[in-house]
Amino acid sequence: MNTASDARLEALLLHAEIDAFNTDYAEKLDRQDLLAWVECFAEDGFYVVISRENFERNQPVGLIYCEGRGMIADRAFALLKTAMFGPRYLRHMISNLSVASQPDGSVQARANFMVIEVLTDRPEPRVLQVGEYRDVFVRVDRALKLKERRCIYDNLLIPTALCIPV
Numbered sequence: 001m002n003t004a005s006d007a008r009l010e011a012l013l014l015h016a017e018i019d020a021f022n023t024d025y026a027e028k029l030d031r032q033d034l035l036a037w038v039e040c041f042a043e044d045g046f047y048v049v050i051s052r053e054n055f056e057r058n059q060p061v062g063l064i065y066c067e068g069r070g071m072i073a074d075r076a077f078a079l080l081k082t083a084m085f086g087p088r089y090l091r092h093m094i095s096n097l098s099v100a101s102q103p104d105g106s107v108q109a110r111a112n113f114m115v116i117e118v119l120t121d122r123p124e125p126r127v128l129q130v131g132e133y134r135d136v137f138v139r140v141d142r143a144l145k146l147k148e149r150r151c152i153y154d155n156l157l158i159p160t161a162l163c164i165p166v
Contacts, residue, residue, distance in 0.1 A: 015099045018109050018137065021144050026092035029165055034076035037165060041069045042138055042145040049151040049166050052131065063158065064151075064165065079164065087120040090164065094133070106147065107137040113151065115166055129153045129166055 021040075028037045041047065050062035066072045093114040100108045115128040131153035138147045151166040 014107065015097065017144060018099055019097055022094040022111060026094055029092050030090050034080055038069060038073045038076050040146055041072055042140055042147050043069050045069050045072060045146050046148045047072050052152050052154050055152045089118045091116045109135040109137060113166060128159060129155055
């Protein structure tokens with residue numbers, strides 16, 4: 001095998017690995033297993049859910065803002081132990097993944113997301129959010145972890161009850 005085909009094969013394998021990571025990530029959120037969700041992040045991971053307007057203006061204010069896995073775990077704990085909301089089903093759809101390896105060994109990725117909610121007392125689903133992930137992945141003990149996940153949502157209005165991770 002030549003160097004060019006080796007590089008293409010590595011790129012395909014990395015793309016498949018991140019796609020599998022995102023599938024697992026969505027599954028954890030859909031079943032509302034927030035403790036498992038926390039483990040998707042590196043110790044120094046960064047997580048923000050931010051409007052496109054704030055992101056494009058370089059204003060850091062977001063609906064959710066967590067620096068470090070400790071803050072992410074606190075957020076998960078608070079949702080599990082203190083939040084009260086009616087029973088619901090969530091579906092996280094992730095698509096259109098693009099991946100780029102970086103010289104420092106990290107991986108930048110971008111993907112679209114959509115979160116759909118079905119309340120058990122209402123027949124129709126509703127779209128909660130649409131937007132894109134802008135990610136930086138690192139390897140921790142050979143496993144991919146999120147060093148950064150920026151969830152940039154396109155919605156002009158967000159339901160007031162949206163406190164769940166995206």
